Each structure stands twice: as C-alpha cells, then as structure tokens.
Amino acid sequence: MKTQKVVTLAQFITEQQALFPDASGDLTRIFLDLILAAKIVNRDVRKAGLVDILGTHGTTNVQGEEVKKLDVLANEEFMSALALGGDCCAILSEENDDVVIVENSFKNKPKYIVAMDPLDGSSNIDVNASIGTIFSIFRRRSMAWNPVTMEDCLQKGINQIAAGYIIYGSSTMLVYTTGQGVNGFTLDSSIGEFCLSHPDIKIPKDGKIFSINEGNYSEFPEGVKQYIDYCKENDNTTDRPYSARYIGSLIADFHRNLLKGGIFIYPPTAKAPSGKLRLMYECNPMAFIMEQAGGKASTGAQRIMEVIPEKLHQRVPLFIGSENMVKKAEAMYLSALTQSA
Ligand code: F6P
Numbered sequence: 001m002k003t004q005k006v007v008t009l010a011q012f013i014t015e016q017q018a019l020f021p022d023a024s025g026d027l028t029r030i031f032l033d034l035i036l037a038a039k040i041v042n043r044d045v046r047k048a049g050l051v052d053i054l055g056t057h058g059t060t061n062v063q064g065e066e067v068k069k070l071d072v073l074a075n076e077e078f079m080s081a082l083a084l085g086g087d088c089c090a091i092l093s094e095e096n097d098d099v100v101i102v103e104n105s106f107k108n109k110p111k112y113i114v115a116m117d118p119l120d121g122s123s124n125i126d127v128n129a130s131i132g133t134i135f136s137i138f139r140r141r142s143m144a145w146n147p148v149t150m151e152d153c154l155q156k157g158i159n160q161i162a163a164g165y166i167i168y169g170s171s172t173m174l175v176y177t178t179g180q181g182v183n184g185f186t187l188d189s190s191i192g193e194f195c196l197s198h199p200d201i202k203i204p205k206d207g208k209i210f211s212i213n214e215g216n217y218s219e220f221p222e223g224v225k226q227y228i229d230y231c232k233e234n235d236n237t238t239d240r241p242y243s244a245r246y247i248g249s250l251i252a253d254f255h256r257n258l259l260k261g262g263i264f265i266y267p268p269t270a271k272a273p274s275g276k277l278r279l280m281y282e283c284n285p286m287a288f289i290m291e292q293a294g295g296k297a298s299t300g301a302q303r304i305m306e307v308i309p310e311k312l313h314q315r316v317p318l319f320i321g322s323e324n325m326v327k328k329a330e331a332m333y334l335s336a337l338t339q340s341a
Pocket of ligand 1: 121
C-alpha cells in the first residue's frame with residue numbers, strides 16, 4: 001500500500017523551531033494564533049455571499065480607502081487572536097492609524113512585533129476574486145521591560161524574523177518564510193488543517209508574465225513605459241511578448257508569479273509619486289518571501305528590505321519577481337531617470 005505522510009503546518013513549525021534549542025516557543029505560538037485567525041477569516045470569506053456581509057462598511061481606512069465589512073472582521077480576528085495569545089508586544093495593522101500595544105497580564109515581556117495587512121485586495125471581495133492576509137514578524141530592539149518605541153516598530157525589512165501570507169483563493173493557502181526558504185500549505189477544510197503542499201518554493205529566474213495596472217501607463221516614469229513596451233515586443237530569442245496578467249490583488253498577482261515566474265510592478269505614478277503599496281504591511285513581507293524563493297524585490301532604485309521606514313503607513317514603489325526580469329526593469333527605470341536628470 002502506498003502511503004504519504006501528511007505534514008500539518010503546526011507540526012512543520014514545531015519541527016523547524018526544535019532545530020533551535022534556545023527558541024522560547026513564542027514565535028511558534030504567534031504562528032498558531034495567526035493560523036487560528038486565518039481559519040476564522042477563511043470561514044467568513046467563504047460564506048461572505050451567503051450572509052450578506054459583502055459590501056461597503058461605510059467607513060474609510062487610514063489610507064482614505066473604502067472599508068468593506070470583511071476588512072473590519074479580518075482586522076478584529078487577527079488583532080484579537082494575537083492580543084489574546086499574548087506572545088507579541090505590539091501590532092501594526094494597515095487598518096489601524098497607530099501601533100496597538102498588547103497589554104497582557106499573564107505573560108511577561110513578549111519580544112515580537114507583528115505587522116499585518118489583515119485583508120489585502122479588498123476591492124476584489126465583491127467580485128469573488130482572490131484576497132489575502134499578509135504578515136511580518138520582527139523582534140523589538142529596546143529592552144523588553146521598557147515601553148515599546150517607534151524605533152522598535154519602524155525597522156528595515158532585513159530585520160524580519162518571519163513573513164507570510166494567506167491567500168483565500170480557489171483553495172486557501174498559507175505561504176511563509178523564516179529565512180530558510182519558502183513553504184506553502186493548503187487548507188484541507190475536511191480536517192481543518194493547513195497541510196504542506198508546496199515545499200521549498202523557488203521562483204524561476206526568468207518568467208513570462210508581467211503584472212502592472214497598465215491603465216496608469218500615461219503616468220508611469222519613462223523607464224517603466226519602456227519596460228512595458230519591451231514586454232510586449234515580438235522576439236523569438238527571449239520568447240516575447242510576455243503575457244499580461246493583473247488581478248489588482250497583490251497577493252493573488254504575487255502568488256501566481258511566484259509559482260510560474262514573472263514580475264509585478266507598482267511604480268511611482270504622477271498621482272502617487274511613492275507608489276501605492278505600503279512598506280511595512282505589503283512590500284517588506286513580500287520582499288522577504290520573494291528573496292527567500294530566489295527572486296528579487298526593489299523600489300526600482302533600492303532593495304526593498306533596506307529601505308529605512310519613516311512612518312507606519314509609508315508607501316514605496318515595488319518591482320518584485322523573477323530575478324532577471326526585475327534586474328531588467330530596474331536597469332531601464334534607472335537609465336531613463338539618469339538620462340532625464
Ligand atoms: O494595496 C491594496 C491593493 O488592492 C493591492 O492588493 C493591489 O496590488 C493594489 O492595491 C491594486 O491597485 P490598483 O487598483 O491601483 O491597480
């Protein structure tokens with residue numbers, strides 16, 4: 001009889017952490033809290049159409065964007081799972097104006113900080129396209145017995161201890177890294193467990209997909225326009241034209257390109273000179289995952305994970321994906337900038 005061992009996410013994390021005898025177990029517990037919230041949000045996403053929880057909630061988030069009911073629910077679920085777990089000292093959420101300090105009476109001095117976008121791509125909720133949760137975990141810098149500072153919260157991406165995302169798509173998957181490669185787990189709803197389905201994910205060095213909101217073409221920097229034109233040219237030797245694929249949900253676009261090879265670009269535009277995506281909640285975690293999968297993530301001019309954050313909701317341009325594609329786009333972007341200077 002042929003049998004295959006099913007490895008659940010909880011088992012995998014516990015085994016990985018056991019490789020570090022000094023590990024306190026706090027990180028494992030944060031993951032377990034995130035997994036619990038993800039399962040609850042997954043349930044809410046799956047029944048969204050049935051219980052009339054779709055649609056605009058009637059408020060705007062700190063970015064001035066429309067907030068959907070599911071954004072609110074997802075934020076609440078992740079915030080409360082993390083706060084009740086008590087293994088992180090602060091939570092930064094794309095949905096909250098300020099840092100939330102976790103008060104916990106039963107445990108002392110947790111050292112981790114979690115940044116998250118509880119429901120990214122929420123404009124896609126109403127049309128049944130994939131949406132997701134992004135998270136990033138880092139260690140506070142100041143001593144644990146002092147109050148958490150802004151310096152603790154505003155750290156470069158290279159300081160991340162772990163990062164991941166949950167995609168609520170045709171199936172629900174959790175993809176994460178702790179700096180030792182990238183692994184993907186698919187939720188088997190019949191047993192309620194995320195099971196290892198995509199071990200050691202690696203992105204191809206070259207891809208054939210470009211993902212960008214081309215509707216903004218007239219506002220793109222010259223070098224980005226040149227790169228898009230390059231993607232669309234006919235050339236047998238490089239297998240161009242490439243395919244254009246853009247869902248408008250970062251996780252969905254990123255996930256497809258990660259598995260198949262490709263580039264996602266959200267460049268600076270005339271209206272949004274720093275781009276649209278948030279450094280702390282979107283770009284840093286995705287950059288960590290992408291680099292760990294063998295890809296590259298850049299602002300066009302600088303490695304994403306080396307950007308020094310100045311504020312919680314800071315935006316940066318994002319060029320992310322297959323290494324050779326990002327290098328090419330970056331080169332065209334920078335050379336056009338130099339020529340125009
Ligand atoms: O930041 C939110 C978000 O929905 C991302 O998930 C997505 O990549 C991007 O905005 C889409 O922006 P636009 O609608 O401008 O293409």
